[in-house]
Amino acid sequence: MNWKFTSLALVTLGLLSWGLYAALVGAPTEATMGDVQRIFYYHVPSAWTAFLCFFANFVASILYLAKRNPKTDAFAVTTAEMGVVFCTIVLITGPLWAKPVWGIWWTWDARLTSTLVLWLIYVSYLVLRRYSGNNPVLAAALAVFGAVDVLFVYMSIRWFRTQHPAPVIGGGEGSGIDPVMWHALLINFAAFLALAALVIAVRYRLERLRQQVEEAHAMKAIQDSPASVARSSR
Amino acid sequence: MKFLYAAYFVTWAIHFLYLLNVTRGYKKVAEEIRELERK
Numbered sequence: 001m002n003w004k005f006t007s008l009a010l011v012t013l014g015l016l017s018w019g020l021y022a023a024l025v026g027a028p029t030e031a032t033m034g035d036v037q038r039i040f041y042y043h044v045p046s047a048w049t050a051f052l053c054f055f056a057n058f059v060a061s062i063l064y065l066a067k068r069n070p071k072t073d074a075f076a077v078t079t080a081e082m083g084v085v086f087c088t089i090v091l092i093t094g095p096l097w098a099k100p101v102w103g104i105w106w107t108w109d110a111r112l113t114s115t116l117v118l119w120l121i122y123v124s125y126l127v128l129r130r131y132s133g134n135n136p137v138l139a140a141a142l143a144v145f146g147a148v149d150v151l152f153v154y155m156s157i158r159w160f161r162t163q164h165p166a167p168v169i170g171g172g173e174g175s176g177i178d179p180v181m182w183h184a185l186l187i188n189f190a191a192f193l194a195l196a197a198l199v200i201a202v203r204y205r206l207e208r209l210r211q212q213v214e215e216a217h218a219m220k221a222i223q224d225s226p227a228s229v230a231r232s233s234r
Numbered sequence: 235m236k237f238l239y240a241a242y243f244v245t246w247a248i249h250f251l252y253l254l255n256v257t258r259g260y261k262k263v264a265e266e267i268r269e270l271e272r273k
Contacts, residue, residue, distance in 0.1 A: 020242075024242075036235075036237050038238050039237070039238055046245070085248060085249065089245050089248050089249075093241040093244065093245060096240050096241040096244070100237050199252070202256060203256055206256060206259050206260055213263060213266045216270050220270070
């Protein structure tokens with residue numbers, strides 16, 4: 001373990017603890033929803049982190065399609081997995097917030113449906129990677145479609161007025177939150193970003209090791225093939 | 235409050251399970267590397 005990784009791990013741990021304190025204790029209780037609104041401090045930063053992971057996956061996929069470098073492919077699969085992890089959290093914490101506030105777990109409105117579609121696209125991406133003979137080109141092409149849905153998810157509450165609330169941040173006139181709530185939100189966003197960076201670093205190293213093992217297996221298979229044995233015996 | 239605690243618990247459970255999965259991946263790759271070296 002090098003010092004950079006250890007430092008990032010310590011910073012992440014500090015930010016996560018600070019974020020948890022800010023969300024549960026530091027931030028004021030929201031007037032209408034009460035304490036359940038504190039889900040916001042995990043739900044929204046998880047969504048932002050998922051979007052960033054999917055954007056990183058999009059960039060890496062484009063680079064892979066252009067250059068066919070296995071390093072960018074490893075980075076793409078790593079960011080897709082991390083994005084799916086955060087998107088899963090969004091899809092579970094959302095209904096847990098919706099039930100006490102809206103009275104329903106789920107509704108097929110534009111934001112919720114497009115987020116579910118986004119999750120399904122990236123789960124398909126990962127399934128495609130695992131069960132189709134690890135086809136990175138096809139998966140990279142699918143990732144480009146996923147990136148389009150990221151834009152749609154982001155814009156959906158600006159384009160459609162449905163069950164999901166309008167954006168409280170960057171939503172134009174009348175939007176906005178208490179500065180202390182902002183503070184708690186940003187700390188948790190920084191904490192989740194740091195956690196994502198840390199896990200991506202670990203997972204990327206694993207993916208590179210896997211690629212190297214696969215290469216070694218392929219080389220060994222070539223060396224052991226009958227044609228290769230015949231050539232060497234001549 | 236139970237919904238709030240459930241949301242926070244689920245968040246950490248998902249991260250924990252994912253990290254567990256990555257750890258298992260490392261163990262599997264380490265085993266494969268050892269096997270390759272033996273051959």
